Amino acid sequence: AQKVTQAQTEISVVEKEDVTLDCVYETRDTTYYLFWYKQPPSGELVFLIRRNSFDEQNEISGRYSWNFQKSTSSFNFTITASQVVDSAVYFCALSENTGFQKLVFGTGTRLLVSP
Amino acid sequence: GAVVSQHPSWVICKSGTSVKIECRSLDFQATTMFWYRQFPKQSLMLMATSNEGSKATYEQGVEKDKFLINHASLTLSTLTVTSAHPEDSSFYICSARDQLRRTSYNEQFFGPGTRLTVL
Numbered sequence: 598a599q600k601v602t603q604a605q606t607e608i609s610v611v612e613k614e615d616v617t618l619d620c621v622y623e624t625r626d627t628t629y630y631l632f633w634y635k636q637p638p639s640g641e642l643v644f645l646i647r648r649n650s651f652d653e654q655n656e657i658s659g660r661y662s663w664n665f666q667k668s669t670s671s672f673n674f675t676i677t678a679s680q681v682v683d684s685a686v687y688f689c690a691l692s693e694n695t696g697f698q699k700l701v702f703g704t705g706t707r708l709l710v711s712p
Numbered sequence: 713g714a715v716v717s718q719h720p721s722w723v724i725c726k727s728g729t730s731v732k733i734e735c736r737s738l739d740f741q742a743t744t745m746f747w748y749r750q751f752p753k754q755s756l757m758l759m760a761t762s763n764e765g766s767k768a769t770y771e772q773g774v775e776k777d778k779f780l781i782n783h784a785s786l787t788l789s790t791l792t793v794t795s796a797h798p799e800d801s802s803f804y805i806c807s808a809r810d811q812l813r814r815t816s817y818n819e820q821f822f823g824p825g826t827r828l829t830v831l
Binding site for chain 2: 630639640641642644647649688692694697698699700701702703704705707
């Protein structure tokens with residue numbers, strides 16, 4: 598069975614601090630996809646990134662960066678120089694590569710960035 | 713990117729009544745739609761997967777007679793919560809995918825969610 602673990606329930610930082618959100622996953626599939634979504638207070642999910650299991654290159658997009666390590670089954674997300682607008686709940690998710698490619702979500706990490 | 717809408721965005725109803733939530737793909741054909749439920753401060757849990765023109769596949773523990781799903785067209789799926797009770801109060805989110813696109817991964821596009829409160 599697939600499982601995503603986000604051990605950090607809530608993180609509080611002060612603006613301009615860097616913060617890393619951890620994600621550890623379990624799957625028996627050799628081909629799979631990993632995701633990060635942001636859910637602001639409005640509730641609408643915002644897609645941030647998708648990686649497939651064959652692409653372990655780290656990615657940077659502005660202040661966001663992702664570290665994918667298959668050896669430790671982790672897909673961590675770092676926000677550099679955090680801003681108040683980054684305050685949200687962040688979900689890591691895993692998708693199988695068969696059938697309907699259903700998404701399994703982690704429990705989420707609530708990030709609070711204070712001024 | 714593709715747009716998915718949900719209607720209504722919020723609804724309050726009395727216990728025992730039925731509530732219908734619509735999920736529409738606005739600019740693509742959604743051969744597959746997913747319905748999720750999210751309780752306060754919890755994660756998204758998949759309730760069911762529906763394919764256009766066929767019966768929905770429900771996840772374990774989800775009552776199919778209580779949560780009726782209809783995916784009658786390529787752009788519309790509906791979730792009806794029958795005989796709603798306060799414990800059904802939740803945030804319901806749909807997503808849609810064009811399963812017929814021949815790519816390695818077909819993106820799920822999420823709707824904005826519907827907040828249901830049952831009194």
